[in-house]
Amino acid sequence: MTVEISKNDKxxxxxxxxxxxxxxxxxxxxxxMMQSNQESIEKDIFIEKQKAELEDKSSKLDSVSRELDIRIxxxxxxxxxxxxxxxxxxQLKKDIANARNSANVDIDKLVQQYDAKIRDYENLLAQKExxxxxxxxxxKELSQKVTKTEAEKKRLADSMSNIQKQKQDLEAxxxxxxxxxxxxxxxxxxxxxxxxxxDGKFRAKRLAKLKIHVKIMENxxxxxxxxxxYVRIVEPSGAVMxxxxxxxxxxxxxxxxxxxTLHTFNFNNEGSRSTEIIFRKGNQxxxxxxxxxxxxxxxxxxxxxxxxx
Numbered sequence: 296m297t298v299e300i301s302k303n304d305k306x307x308x309x310x311x312x313x314x315x316x317x318x319x320x321x322x323x324x325x326x327x328m329m330q331s332n333q334e335s336i337e338k339d340i341f342i343e344k345q346k347a348e349l350e351d352k353s354s355k356l357d358s359v360s361r362e363l364d365i366r367i368x369x370x371x372x373x374x375x376x377x378x379x380x381x382x383x384x385x386q387l388k389k390d391i392a393n394a395r396n397s398a399n400v401d402i403d404k405l406v407q408q409y410d411a412k413i414r415d416y417e418n419l420l421a422q423k424e425x426x427x428x429x430x431x432x433x434x435k436e437l438s439q440k441v442t443k444t445e446a447e448k449k450r451l452a453d454s455m456s457n458i459q460k461q462k463q464d465l466e467a468x469x470x471x472x473x474x475x476x477x478x479x480x481x482x483x484x485x486x487x488x489x490x491x492x493x494d495g496k497f498r499a500k501r502l503a504k505l506k507i508h509v510k511i512m513e514n515x516x517x518x519x520x521x522x523x524x525y526v527r528i529v530e531p532s533g534a535v536m537x538x539x540x541x542x543x544x545x546x547x548x549x550x551x552x553x554x555x556t557l558h559t560f561n562f563n564n565e566g567s568r569s570t571e572i573i574f575r576k577g578n579q580x581x582x583x584x585x586x587x588x589x590x591x592x593x594x595x596x597x598x599x600x601x602x603x604x
Contacts, residue, residue: 359387360387363384363387367380367381373431380423383419473516473517474514474594475514475596476511476512476514476597477597479509480507480589480598481507482587482599483506484504484505484506484601485502486503491506495600495602496602497580498603499579499604502579502580505601506571506572506573506574507587507589507599509524509569509571509596509597510568510569511562511570513567517564519562521562523558524557524560524589525552525554525589525590525591526557526572527555529587530580535553535554541554541555542554554590581603583602584603585600586599586600
């Protein structure tokens, strides 16, 4: 018995088979896509892991770079040659930049190279650290020597200062000891005829000249030679009388003072020395008490007074 299949049945069967084939193809494509995605994910995870490892190595290089900066700064401070450190630092910067910017690199090989570089740099830093420590020890020893030298210098300066002060004190003592002093000062009034009056009270009309007798004490500390005596006659008004050969002089303290007349004598330091000074005023003396001051070598030699009436 022969069964005849209609054209409609053939078409239906064809469509069914086609759908089954498409379904199988879709399943295969979905599987392949899922497999591909899984591989891509795993690859990304691997790449990220490698990048993380690379960043870790790079961070170590960054740390080494910072250490190099510190070493360079210390070398500058110690005035030592640091050119080699600069060259290493420049190469290190290039290595870090290449590692971070390269797209197609053999990560495993690059990591191995970084490990080797880090070991080399760490060894170099350890060597430099030893050199710097040695320099620091030398610097400390030198600083101690300088401190000791400065202390010795200060001690010597203090000693010199003490010696200088002692010298100045001694000079001041000797200068004080060498000051001449008047043993006696006697005043005598003379009239125009040369008649004298030595009681210390003179009549204005008769007083033409004032004669000053000075006896100077012996002083073995004083040098022999000519001496100037500056005579200051202070009038009752308080003004210093300035005669024809008067002027100004400076005392031992540097004060400028007026003087009435100047007298030069020779001091031979052979016992007491007497000298006489005669002063003519030219007009009458003021009535009242007059003070006579004698200065020699800037120091007060002695003083006396007389009355005019």
